Structure formats: C-alpha cells, structure tokens
C-alpha cells in the first residue's frame with residue numbers, strides 16, 4: 001500500500017466539536033488525485049491508524065482536507081488526533097481509496113447525518129462542477145454542532161443543500177426528505193452518518209420502495225451484525241489460512257481474527273479501521289470460501305469471493321489460501 005508523508009498545513013474549527021485539517025505533501029509537491037467519496041488512512045501511532053473521508057473538491061490537486069469530530073466515547077482516534085495534530089506536524093497517510101464512488105444516474109440524493117457530511121460534501125462539489133442534478137440533505141443536532149456548515153453554505157452545492165437541526169424539531173425520524181418519499185428510477189441515493197441514522201434512512205427508503213441497488217452507504221462504524229467474531233460468537237469456528245507466497249498455514253481460532261493471527265506471526269498486513277468499514281485490509285483469496293463480515297464490498301464482490309477483509313471476515317471452508 002502506497003503511503004505519503006504530509007504536513008499539517010492549517011487547522012480550522014468546523015463546528016463546536018469538529019476541526020478541519022489541511023494536509024499538504026511534505027516535499028511541497030502535488031498529491032495524488034482522488035475521486036469524490038474517497039478516504040485516506042491517517043497513521044496516528046504505531047498501532048493507531050484511522051480512516052477519514054476527504055471533504056474537499058477532487059479538483060484541488062495540492063491538498064487534502066479531512067474533518068474530524070472529537071468523539072469522547074470512541075476508540076481514541078479522534079481524541080488523539082485533536083490532541084496531537086498541530087500545524088507543522090509531519091504525518092504518514094495512505095494514498096486515497098474510494099469505496100463510496102458516485103455512480104451514473106440522472107439525479108442524485110445525498111443524505112448526511114452529522115460528520116457524515118465529509119464525503120458527501122466532496123461528492124456534492126463534484127456533482128456541482130459537472131452540472132449534474134442533485135440535492136443534499138444534512139441532518140445535525142444544532143447549528144453550533146453542524147460540521148462544515150459555513151463552508152457548505154458558501155460553496156457551489158450550498159444552494160442545493162437543505163440543512164436540518166434536531167434542536168428545532170427537524171429530524172429524519174419525523175420523515176424522510178421529500179425526494180426519498182417516492183422511489184424514482186434513474187436516481188442514486190447516498191447515505192453517510194452514524195450507524196443508527198443510516199440504518200433508519202436505509203430501512204425507511206426500502207420501505208418506501210427504493211431498490212437496494214439505488215442506495216449507497218458509507219459507514220464510520222460497523223453495523224451490529226458485522227461485528228468481528230468473538231469467543232461468544234456462535235457462528236465463529238476455527239479454520240486455517242495459508243499464505244500463497246510461503247505455503248505456511250496458520251490456525252485462526254474462533255476468538256481471533258485472521259489479521260491478529262498473521263501479525264502475531266510477523267506476516268506484514270495492511271490495517272486501518274479494523275472494523276470492516278475501510279477496505280485497507282482487503283486481501284486476495286486464491287482458494288476457499290470467505291465468510292464476509294465487512295461493510296465494504298458490494299453484494300456482487302462478496303459473491304465473487306476473490307477478496308476478503310482479514311480484520312473481521314472469516315471462512316466457510318476449512319482453509320483459505322490468501323494471495324500474500
């Protein structure tokens with residue numbers, strides 16, 4: 001996986017609890033281009049790597065913008081980032097990856113919950129730049145807590161954005177946005193936000209008659225059913241993973257992930273979210289049947305069975321041969 005050295009160029013407040021970090025190449029050169037919806041992995045420490053969506057326009061070549069909300073109940077990535085990232089700090093990041101691309105459609109409906117605005121703002125800017133038909137709904141708790149609100153309102157997509165504040169009684173639980181109440185052909189829907197928000201929007205949209213293939217999602221945390229296996233997971237059983245390049249096999253017990261077993265034996269693997277939501281650990285499967293537990297791959301990709309997220313997925317067959 002390609003990594004890049006960047007410098008924190010500027011930091012700005014994006015809401016009462018969110019900050020925007022502008023990253024530029026440490027050598028002053030250009031950064032790799034990216035598609036709207038892409039994210040980068042930020043290396044915050046030896047075993048602390050976190051994915052963050054890029055929220056600037058893909059047309060900008062010299063910088064990446066990430067916006068991070070401090071979550072005091074999370075796993076520590078956002079707290080570390082808010083505490084340690086200062087202007088001038090050198091960072092290692094991955095090259096951008098995109099599991100949440102815009103698709104071909106006559107109209108696009110973008111629905112963000114809270115910090116879920118980050119990829120959707122970049123996507124809205126890309127749609128506005130190409131003159132595409134779209135609307136963006138941003139659901140937040142209050143104007144003070146709305147990440148990137150000022151930038152949204154002053155940007156090209158601003159005139160096609162509708163902002164909702166729950167402290168004013170305007171929540172998605174009171175009803176879907178008008179554009180989602182009746183399914184429309186040739187329309188793509190993109191949803192990003194906290195897990196409960198996304199589960200609600202997707203369930204309501206499907207109940208309204210939208211086809212699942214029209215609904216595109218990006219999660220910041222795994223859905224409950226996609227949690228990694230534990231000793232108490234009745235579906236988890238032991239199996240073997242074999243590394244194609246060396247022929248060595250490793251037993252994966254029911255309470256450990258493939259990634260945990262491989263790293264314990266010194267096998268170099270790529271990891272970021274370790275929750276099945278970023279795709280950093282997608283690994284080729286050369287033989288055997290994966291038991292997919294991630295949120296990254298599409299139904300067709302899962303059915304193909306030729307890649308597996310080794311941070312959380314398991315095996316239906318006694319052995320998996322991995323292209324490592």
Ligand code: FES
Pocket residue numbers: 270271272273274275276277278279280281282294296309310311312
């Ligand atoms: S590390 Fe993110 S999907 Fe596995």
